[in-house]
Amino acid sequence: DRTLTLLGLESSCDDTAAAVVRGRPGGAGEILSSVVSGQAELHAAFGGVVPEIAARAHAERLDLCVERALAQAGLTLAEVDAIAVTSGPGLIGGVVSGVMCAKGLAAGAGLPLIGVNHLSGHALTPRLTDGLAYPYLMLLVSGGHCQFLAVEGPERFRRLGGTIDDAPGEAFDKCAKMLALGYPGGPAVEREAALGDGARFGFPRPLLDRPDCDFSFSGLKTAVRRARDRIVAEKGGLTVQDRRDLCAGFQQAVAEVMAEKTRRAFRLFAQTHGPQTLAVAGGVAANAVLRAALTGAAAAEGFAFLAPPLALCTDNGAMIAWAGLEQLGLRGPDDMALGARPRWPL
Numbered sequence: 060d061r062t063l064t065l066l067g068l069e070s071s072c073d074d075t076a077a078a079v080v081r082g083r084p085g086g087a088g089e090i091l092s093s094v095v096s097g098q099a100e101l102h103a104a105f106g107g108v109v110p111e112i113a114a115r116a117h118a119e120r121l122d123l124c125v126e127r128a129l130a131q132a133g134l135t136l137a138e139v140d141a142i143a144v145t146s147g148p149g150l151i152g153g154v155v156s157g158v159m160c161a162k163g164l165a166a167g168a169g170l171p172l173i174g175v176n177h178l179s180g181h182a183l184t185p186r187l188t189d190g191l192a193y194p195y196l197m198l199l200v201s202g203g204h205c206q207f208l209a210v211e212g213p214e215r216f217r218r219l220g221g222t223i224d225d226a227p228g229e230a231f232d233k234c235a236k237m238l239a240l241g242y243p244g245g246p247a248v249e250r251e252a253a254l255g256d257g258a259r260f261g262f263p264r265p266l267l268d269r270p271d272c273d274f275s276f277s278g279l280k281t282a283v284r285r286a287r288d289r290i291v292a293e294k295g296g297l298t299v300q301d302r303r304d305l306c307a308g309f310q311q312a313v314a315e316v317m318a319e320k321t322r323r324a325f326r327l328f329a330q331t332h333g334p335q336t337l338a339v340a341g342g343v344a345a346n347a348v349l350r351a352a353l354t355g356a357a358a359a360e361g362f363a364f365l366a367p368p369l370a371l372c373t374d375n376g377a378m379i380a381w382a383g384l385e386q387l388g389l390r391g392p393d394d395m396a397l398g399a400r401p402r403w404p405l
């Protein structure tokens with residue numbers, strides 16, 4: 060159970076990231092450095108991540124991110140104990156870039172290499188930031204993911220529910236795109252929604268009639284598009300207030316559904332573990348209205364609520380380094396046959 064220092068690499072979506080984390084498996088972690096090179100500006104014109112552009116940018120930026128992460132930690136590669144890398148799931152070009160880079164570093168420095176599931180990185184973040192004890196409930200909501208997990212160990216996850224179609228971040232991004240609010244859409248929609256009337260449009264509350272804790276966002280997205288098209292057909296265009304009301308209605312629907320589904324996840328989780336802590340991760344967890352809805356739901360069901368710092372909720376290398384640190388002792392390092400997996404359920 061000795062203290063380990065890991066370098067972590069992340070390149071599965073549109074952030075190239077490297078970080079150095081030190082800690083003991085089962086203990087607390089310390090982030091010595093965390094470098095994230097985002098690509099929002101490369102994808103903005105397309106309203107979403109373009110895989111080919113992302114892969115090329117990762118390949119170009121990984122080396123520099125690693126160099127900076129080591130420099131900021133004040134360490135050389137030789138002083139690191141192991142290298143962790145996201146080996147899936149994600150956009151395959153980016154994942155391949157990261158795995159190749161990590162293999163090169165590991166082979167060159169004679170260091171152990173461990174492939175980490177990106178989702179497990181998000182799921183274990185509250186342990187890195189707050190030393191949160193197992194078991195806890197995790198709501199992972201990002202541009203690509205949406206699931207409730209009972210986190211019972213470094214590699215023991217039970218999926219309690221999740222989206223049956225789009226991820227919520229994707230829905231925020233699509234909503235922003237159809238209202239010409241730019242990319243990434245989440246922050247823009249939240250900003251506009253704050254000035255809007257959420258009750259003007261009676262947007263649906265998808266799957267609320269089902270007793271499970273699954274989500275659906277594609278119907279809600281369509282409802283926003285229809286409402287927009289109706290206004291445009293009637294008035295020839297959208298006013299500033301129309302946009303704000305559409306955003307507010309959309310966000311309110313997401314918040315209400317999320318709060319209610321979270322209440323159900325609490326009950327499912329509590330059947331085995333009793334009330335513990337709800338931790339969130341993923342970019343959508345940045346949304347203040349959603350956070351408030353989740354905080355309220357947690358309080359009502361006797362759960363504590365934990366939101367790691369925003370920079371660690373979104374994609375980063377520190378969560379990968381930490382997951383590698385916790386998992387290395389359980390299953391040992393991977394060898395040079397480590398591959399990149401586009402799909403990899405927890």
Ligand code: KG4
Nearest residue numbers: 201202203228244245246341342343346373
């Ligand atoms: O976790 P993340 O950085 O990347 C992955 O998808 O893995 O999440 C990015 C997503 C985007 O879809 C973005 O629109 C959304 O998180 N997001 C938000 C907010 N900030 C970012 N969604 C709603 N409200 C926000 N304030």
Ligand code: ZN
Nearest residue numbers: 181201373374
């Ligand atoms: Zn992510």
